Amino acid sequence: MAFSQKLQARLAQKLILTPSLQQAIKLLPMTTLELAELLNQEMVENPMLEEVPTEEPAQEAAQTPEAEKPKETKDEPWDDADYEYFFGEYLDEGYKPRQPQEVKELPPIENTLSTKSSLADHLMWQLNLQTTDELLRDIGAAIVGNIDDDGYLVASVDEIAALGPWEITDVERGLEHVQTFDPIGVAARDPQECLLLQIRHMGLAGTPAETLVRDHLPRLSNQRIPELAKAVGIEPEEVKAHIEFIKHLDPKPGARYSPPDTQYVIPDVYIIKTDEGYKAVLNEDGLPQLRISPVYRRLLEKNGEASDETRAYVKDKFRSALWLLKSVDQRQKTIIKVATSIINFQHGFLDHGIEHLRPLVLRDVANDIGMHESTVSRVVNNKYMHTPQGVYEMKFFFHSGISSSYGEHVSSVTIKQRIKKIVEAEDQRRPLSDSKIMNILQKEGLALARRTIAKYREELKIPTSNQRKVLY
Numbered sequence: 001m002a003f004s005q006k007l008q009a010r011l012a013q014k015l016i017l018t019p020s021l022q023q024a025i026k027l028l029p030m031t032t033l034e035l036a037e038l039l040n041q042e043m044v045e046n047p048m049l050e051e052v053p054t055e056e057p058a059q060e061a062a063q064t065p066e067a068e069k070p071k072e073t074k075d076e077p078w079d080d081a082d083y084e085y086f087f088g089e090y091l092d093e094g095y096k097p098r099q100p101q102e103v104k105e106l107p108p109i110e111n112t113l114s115t116k117s118s119l120a121d122h123l124m125w126q127l128n129l130q131t132t133d134e135l136l137r138d139i140g141a142a143i144v145g146n147i148d149d150d151g152y153l154v155a156s157v158d159e160i161a162a163l164g165p166w167e168i169t170d171v172e173r174g175l176e177h178v179q180t181f182d183p184i185g186v187a188a189r190d191p192q193e194c195l196l197l198q199i200r201h202m203g204l205a206g207t208p209a210e211t212l213v214r215d216h217l218p219r220l221s222n223q224r225i226p227e228l229a230k231a232v233g234i235e236p237e238e239v240k241a242h243i244e245f246i247k248h249l250d251p252k253p254g255a256r257y258s259p260p261d262t263q264y265v266i267p268d269v270y271i272i273k274t275d276e277g278y279k280a281v282l283n284e285d286g287l288p289q290l291r292i293s294p295v296y297r298r299l300l301e302k303n304g305e306a307s308d309e310t311r312a313y314v315k316d317k318f319r320s321a322l323w324l325l326k327s328v329d330q331r332q333k334t335i336i337k338v339a340t341s342i343i344n345f346q347h348g349f350l351d352h353g354i355e356h357l358r359p360l361v362l363r364d365v366a367n368d369i370g371m372h373e374s375t376v377s378r379v380v381n382n383k384y385m386h387t388p389q390g391v392y393e394m395k396f397f398f399h400s401g402i403s404s405s406y407g408e409h410v411s412s413v414t415i416k417q418r419i420k421k422i423v424e425a426e427d428q429r430r431p432l433s434d435s436k437i438m439n440i441l442q443k444e445g446l447a448l449a450r451r452t453i454a455k456y457r458e459e460l461k462i463p464t465s466n467q468r469k470v471l472y
Contacts, residue, residue, distance in 0.1 A: 023323060023324065023327050024327040024330060024331070025378065027327050027328060027331045028331055028334065028375065028378035028379055028381075029378045029379075029381040029382060030331075030382075031266075031268060031382050031383060032266060032268050032283055032284070032286070032287060033266065033286075035287065035328070035331075036286050039287065039288050039290060039324075039328070042324055043288065046317050046320055046324075047293065048292055048293050048296050048297070048314070048317045048318050048320070048321040049291075049292070049293065049324070050290065050291060050293040051290060051291075052289045052291050117257070118257060119147065119151065119254045119257035119258050120145070120147070122182070122257055123144045123178065123186065124141065126181045126182065127140045127141065127144065127178070127181070130177075135170060136174050136177060138164060139160070139164070139166055139170060139171055139173075139174035140174050140177060140178050142160050142164065143160060143171075143174055143175055143187060144178065146160065147186065147254065148254070149254055149255065149258035150252040150254050150255055150258075151185060151187070151188070151194070151252060151253040151254025151255070152187075152188055152189065152190070152194070152254070153175070153187045153189050156189075157171050157172055157175065160175075175187060179197055183250070183253035183254065183256065183257070184197060184201045185197045185198045185249075185250060186253050186254055191251050192213060192214070192217055194250075194251060195213045195246065195249050195251065196210065196213055196214060198249045198250065198253075199213065207242075208232050208234055208238070208239075209242045209245055211232055212228060212239075212242055212243070213246060215231075216228055216231055216232070219231070220243065220246070223243070225239050225240060225243075265391055266283065266384070267283055267384045267385060267386035267391055268282070268335065268383040268384055268385070269281065269282060269283065269335065269339045269383065269384075269385045269386070269394075270283060270385075270386045271343060271350065271386060271387045273350075273388060278343045278347070278350055279343075280336050280339035280340050282332055282335060282336060283386075284332075290321075290324075290325060290328075291325075292318070292321055292322070292325070296314055296317075296318075297318070334371070334375065334379055335383070337369045337371075338379045338380065339385065339394075341365045341368045342365065342385070342397050344368070345358055345360050345365070345368075345397075346358055346360065346397050349387075349397075350387055350388055351388075353389055354389070354413060354414060354417050355414055355417060355418075356414075357397070357399070357411040357413050357414050358411055359399055359400055359410070359411045360397055360398050360399065361398060361400070362376045362377055362398060379394070380393075380394035380395050380398070381395070396413075399411045399412050399413050400412050410446060412456070415441070415446060415456060416456050416459065418441065418444075418446075419437060419441075419453065419456055419457060419460065419462075420460055420462070422437055422440055423437075423462055423468075431465040431466075431468040431469050432465060433465045434450050434453045434454045434457065434464075434465075435450055437457075438450050438453050441453070
């Protein structure tokens, strides 16, 4: 059998992720801050890019003489693409990026940032104010340095004594002194000691409340009222009264001075209400406005004044800059399209609040704007919208729906909000079970299974009816 080699031409369509397409895809999920950082980095690495001067008048582009506009040289044309056709306005020396849309009324900044006083600062202020003994002050500072954010001492007396040339009796005396500081209960070594410090500070030492915490804390946490009444020798009703008092004690006294760090969100899109309706406006504050540098652009037009290596380098950077400008512009337009589509679908929410949030999936928006679902998914990722109802992540507006008996689809977020309001309005003596909540919703035209109610309740971190009865 003889084998022969042949050449055969075939025409086939194939999707290839070119570097420029990869760049456009990479820009979509970026936040405004991440995009600004990328553009600043590109401006450093690519000499063809420059930021448009803020003082440059807008009419300068219109006054640019035709003779000064860049032209391709006949000796060295662009042999790999029709740049004039594809990039159009980006090649013009007078090109100015799309100006950020003017927002007449941005949300006011009500608060100014300031340094918050920590728990350690609060305790050291009291220590320096109340203590003149140098030894006691040094020991107190060591104790304060070993108190966690909840107000508990995380080091033993022996460990603190080993930090300096101190006797254990002196450390114990310093600990007793720090335990008198505000907030009461601070520097306790466990929750039991924390509660006892607060009870004794209120002058209730020797009362059944102290006995319950000191000797019967496990039974107290399990609400074993008959056993507690028998052990302490008082009536069950009196035990309930003491338990109610103990519930109002603070098991984490330092938490109020150690709040979690506030996460500040900068919206990527503002939803502004105008006379014509709602309008999506991009937040481009801090985003550099870039253009092709006319100085480097002219290097491509001069044949004899630059080496081949220089012209090849400038050409490469020129292509990269053009693709970046086009990709950024396309990104901004895509975000506006998605935001405008969300406005059209969630108009009721913007007017009346979360009770009117409609069920929405990525496919709905993708079909509305004529793009793929994956593109919409990248756009809504890590982006926030400022709406008349508050600041929400763009992904918040996408939820599954449940059919009601009235023929409408209701968002799962709306149902969770309704469950939360039902629980808040319930009779504390008779908390509603999941089955009863299900019956209430069924009367409102929402047919949900009991397990669905239980799942939504758990997501809302609402205890069961039995647990709520004990809490009440």
